[in-house]
Amino acid sequence: MLSARNITKSFNTDGNVVPVLKEVSVDVGQGEFVSIVGRSGSGKSTLMNVLSTLVRPDDGELHYHEDNLSALSDKKLNKLRQSDFSVIFQFHHLLPYLTVLENTLLPFMQSMKPVHKSSVEKAHECLARVGLADKADRLPGNLSGGEQQRVAIARALVKSSKVLFADEPTGSLDKETGGQIMELLSELHGEGLSVVMVTHDPVYAKRAQRIIHIEDGVIV
Numbered sequence: 001m002l003s004a005r006n007i008t009k010s011f012n013t014d015g016n017v018v019p020v021l022k023e024v025s026v027d028v029g030q031g032e033f034v035s036i037v038g039r040s041g042s043g044k045s046t047l048m049n050v051l052s053t054l055v056r057p058d059d060g061e062l063h064y065h066e067d068n069l070s071a072l073s074d075k076k077l078n079k080l081r082q083s084d085f086s087v088i089f090q091f092h093h094l095l096p097y098l099t100v101l102e103n104t105l106l107p108f109m110q111s112m113k114p115v116h117k118s119s120v121e122k123a124h125e126c127l128a129r130v131g132l133a134d135k136a137d138r139l140p141g142n143l144s145g146g147e148q149q150r151v152a153i154a155r156a157l158v159k160s161s162k163v164l165f166a167d168e169p170t171g172s173l174d175k176e177t178g179g180q181i182m183e184l185l186s187e188l189h190g191e192g193l194s195v196v197m198v199t200h201d202p203v204y205a206k207r208a209q210r211i212i213h214i215e216d217g218v219i220v
């Protein structure tokens with residue numbers, strides 16, 4: 001379904017070009033659940049951002065079904081991302097001046113049109129799914145780190161998509177809440193969603209059907 005071939009990505013820091021992904025090739029099958037593991041700084045988030053089309057690679061090709069994403073315009077990529085991909089970021093990026101419910105509704109707020117009632121119902125449903133039904137009207141600043149992370153997860157679930165990219169979705173959660181989130185991801189996978197998850201936790205990594213190890217920008 002998703003196929004990355006010989007992806008390279010470097011970052012320019014203080015005038016030095018630092019290679020972060022070195023000829024990385026990865027495939028994700030339709031309906032597959034893969035996890036990406038590796039040490040801090042090995043390139044996991046960068047790979048995730050390339051796969052979810054948020055970052056364009058310097059070189060290499062990315063295919064999604066029959067589309068060559070490397071050849072698509074930013075506008076077409078945005079459209080594809082909106083319709084097919086959901087992303088849970090490592091750092092959750094909630095907007096501090098919007099309530100929990102409004103943050104969850106963000107994927108529907110891309111135009112000036114009012115949000116449909118059914119979307120609001122879906123948002124409440126997703127908040128309930130992550131255990132935040134009673135906190136819909138709070139501001140993120142009044143939530144714990146783990147609760148904020150769960151809002152970010154609800155936001156990723158609110159629109160139906162085909163692939164979920166989750167970068168350390170349990171990173172700031174205690175064991176019990178992390179376990180619940182993993183249950184939720186497994187459930188979504190069971191419902192047909194393809195899942196690509198970065199994790200530091202070897203137990204959670206094993207929930208996936210396949211584990212991709214990355215070391216210093218190379219799949220090992």
Ligand SMILES: Nc1ncnc2c1ncn2[C@@H]1O[C@H](COP(=O)(O)OP(=O)(O)OP(=O)(O)O)[C@@H](O)[C@H]1O
Binds near residue numbers: 012013020039042047
């Ligand atoms: N925008 C950027 N500009 C410069 N360097 C960057 C940028 N993004 C990432 N890097 C560097 O690329 C390397 C890989 O970063 P990345 O975030 O992909 O690692 P990671 O495997 O996700 O680490 P962690 O487990 O700590 O989240 C790091 O050395 C990081 O400093």
Ligand SMILES: [Mg+2]
Binds near residue numbers: 044090
């Ligand atoms: Mg990371």
